[in-house]
Amino acid sequence: MNPTDSLAYLLVGHPNAGKTTLFNYLTQSHHSVVNYPGSTVQYALGHMPHQGPLIIDTPGIQSMDAQGPDQALTLTMMQSPLSYTHSRPIRLVWVVDARHASHELALIDLLHQQIPGGILVLTHAQHTPSARMTASRLTERLALPVFWVDADTPDHYEPLKVALANGVGTPYVSISFTPPANEAIQSAFDWSTSLQWPPPSASPALSLDRWVLHPVIGTMMISGVLLMAFVMTFLITAPIVDGLDTGMSWLITTTQSMIPHPLLSAAIGEGVLGSLGAVLVFMPPLFVLSLCIAIMEDSGFLTRMAIMYDRTLTRFGMEGRSMLPILSGYGCAIPAIISCRQIPNRRERLATMAAIPMGTCMARLPVYALLLGMLTPSPLIRGGLLTAVYVGSLALVLVTGRLASRYVSGPTQPHPPTPFYMTLPPWQWPNMTRACRQATHQVTSFVIKAGGTIVAISLLLWGLATFPSPEQSIMIRIAHYLNPVMGIIGTDWRIGVGLLASFGARELFGPAVHAVSGGEIHLSLGSTIAILVFYMMALQCGATVAILKQESNSLTLAIGITVLYTLLAMVASAITYQMVGIIRLCF
Amino acid sequence: MANQEVAQTSHMVPVPHSCQRLCDCKGGTCVQIVGIEADDVTCRTLLSMGLTNGTHVAIHQTNRHGGPVIVGLRGTQIALRSSDAAVIQVSPLLN
Numbered sequence: 001m002n003p004t005d006s007l008a009y010l011l012v013g014h015p016n017a018g019k020t021t022l023f024n025y026l027t028q029s030h031h032s033v034v035n036y037p038g039s040t041v042q043y044a045l046g047h048m049p050h051q052g053p054l055i056i057d058t059p060g061i062q063s064m065d066a067q068g069p070d071q072a073l074t075l076t077m078m079q080s081p082l083s084y085t086h087s088r089p090i091r092l093v094w095v096v097d098a099r100h101a102s103h104e105l106a107l108i109d110l111l112h113q114q115i116p117g118g119i120l121v122l123t124h125a126q127h128t129p130s131a132r133m134t135a136s137r138l139t140e141r142l143a144l145p146v147f148w149v150d151a152d153t154p155d156h157y158e159p160l161k162v163a164l165a166n167g168v169g170t171p172y173v174s175i176s177f178t179p180p181a182n183e184a185i186q187s188a189f190d191w192s193t194s195l196q197w198p199p200p201s202a203s204p205a206l207s208l209d210r211w212v213l214h215p216v217i218g219t220m221m222i223s224g225v226l227l228m229a230f231v232m233t234f235l236i237t238a239p240i241v242d243g244l245d246t247g248m249s250w251l252i253t254t255t256q257s258m259i260p261h262p263l264l265s266a267a268i269g270e271g272v273l274g275s276l277g278a279v280l281v282f283m284p285p286l287f288v289l290s291l292c293i294a295i296m297e298d299s300g301f302l303t304r305m306a307i308m309y310d311r312t313l314t315r316f317g318m319e320g321r322s323m324l325p326i327l328s329g330y331g332c333a334i335p336a337i338i339s340c341r342q343i344p345n346r347r348e349r350l351a352t353m354a355a356i357p358m359g360t361c362m363a364r365l366p367v368y369a370l371l372l373g374m375l376t377p378s379p380l381i382r383g384g385l386l387t388a389v390y391v392g393s394l395a396l397v398l399v400t401g402r403l404a405s406r407y408v409s410g411p412t413q414p415h416p417p418t419p420f421y422m423t424l425p426p427w428q429w430p431n432m433t434r435a436c437r438q439a440t441h442q443v444t445s446f447v448i449k450a451g452g453t454i455v456a457i458s459l460l461l462w463g464l465a466t467f468p469s470p471e472q473s474i475m476i477r478i479a480h481y482l483n484p485v486m487g488i489i490g491t492d493w494r495i496g497v498g499l500l501a502s503f504g505a506r507e508l509f510g511p512a513v514h515a516v517s518g519g520e521i522h523l524s525l526g527s528t529i530a531i532l533v534f535y536m537m538a539l540q541c542g543a544t545v546a547i548l549k550q551e552s553n554s555l556t557l558a559i560g561i562t563v564l565y566t567l568l569a570m571v572a573s574a575i576t577y578q579m580v581g582i583i584r585l586c587f
Numbered sequence: 588m589a590n591q592e593v594a595q596t597s598h599m600v601p602v603p604h605s606c607q608r609l610c611d612c613k614g615g616t617c618v619q620i621v622g623i624e625a626d627d628v629t630c631r632t633l634l635s636m637g638l639t640n641g642t643h644v645a646i647h648q649t650n651r652h653g654g655p656v657i658v659g660l661r662g663t664q665i666a667l668r669s670s671d672a673a674v675i676q677v678s679p680l681l682n
Contacts, residue, residue, distance in 0.1 A: 064635075100663045186640060189634075310668060420668040421632070424657070424665065
């Protein structure tokens, strides 16, 4: 057995301190992202090359009080590491950004007082060349081996790599620490200030903040960038999605012609391949949107966006950090709900999670395209109406957030918003490799988490719609019971079949209705708008319900939201249908 | 730039008996923190952000209409909500 097999290191530090870059250098990017059993927070685990020590990357912490599930995981890992390290004793690696050392060292000092041992790694050393002079004063109080690294000169990692392989630092198996007293925090910052750490060489990008954080110009700039990201997502991927659609249709036809048995041919063609295609068409737009978000995150743009939107979102029961989840909810609710973890407070986190399903995710677009196509032949009016749908859904997201936050905090006690603060990371040129990797990870986790459900439910629905015979299927029988309900919005059981099919995947609406109507779908103006309204509000996505349950850790909440939104959608669509009827009577 | 401003404040002296709230400060000025008036959790949260007594703070941007307050301290830029900046008592620093 290799002696380094028993070594395990935990990288701990502030958010953006350079832990992940260090982790990637040490493990040569050969790592896996894992979910701790029973928790949904992810952390990265990897070995140094040649069966070297185990390295664990942790979510950044800002204090010894857990701010949200991510930071709570880091603090738990530090206190009882054994279940995360495959029963190896842990050694700590404190990671500090040399540019912000006099700020970040205070926390390390506080932690070090309760967890002795470990080593200190100062990243971004190239930006503060004169800082090494301070190092002797640093080690007077923090008796730790110090390593300087910077991404520009990989040679600087060698001493650290050697030390890690030789087992630097003191191992432990469990430790408990308590949050420090206010006096201790004061003393730690007094000490880190007294180091008189040299400021980093000024970056010209700093003056960018003057514009981006400006109340008027900044809001306009940020909105412009967001709009551009969305337009790009749709424009770039539209031809790819069309190509995938055509390719899948060809594949289905070809496969079906090769299988002689009619039932088997239909099962594989329409059932399996059809639902696989449904998953496939989401992947390109989701990738581009995730890529845009990753680039914005890496460059420091997202933090500024959160700061700028905080005031608006606070009014709706959420906070600045809710902006990213809401935004990604317009791609797919699954990664959006997962990204709510970064919101520290439970109330704002749950409110954001409840609001996300109201956003127009990409799965709704095929349905909207179909319905808007029935309303008007003019592409210009269709575009306008689609924009209206987007604006309407944004309003729904905000109102839902507000109501959900009221529900979470209880109607009797109005809570003030919880403290909001963010460290502004320096502007930097985004790392495209990292952004691509992050986007790929988002798409893969969507395929794994939602893909399985979509395929399974699509198959089930296909079965319901096919047996015992397509004309007398179980689904048609169920849909007949819906006849009175569907009558409220001026349609019949055929649309009911479409709505039932949508619970598997929304885009199955068109094909399902098509199949039972035997050709053209005819809907009145009122019914079309009513169905549109229904799709804007109803939570018809099995995967979203599953993720809501997983992330909120409450089945009641997930089912409650599903039932509530669907009921709300039914009522709203009925009202819409009646209103359109009245308006048509008047004119 | 943020860090230079903080560095420059080291030879400044606080003006006695002229406390004000951090959110009421003008952009471009430098102040010193003299205390936080808040509940225990908020107080510890703000202290953990480095907003400790005696810290010299460069005000980059304040917003009279409740927008974010951006400050620089110890080479780091921090954004605070106006309502949170309101509990931080500061005194201006003179050159």
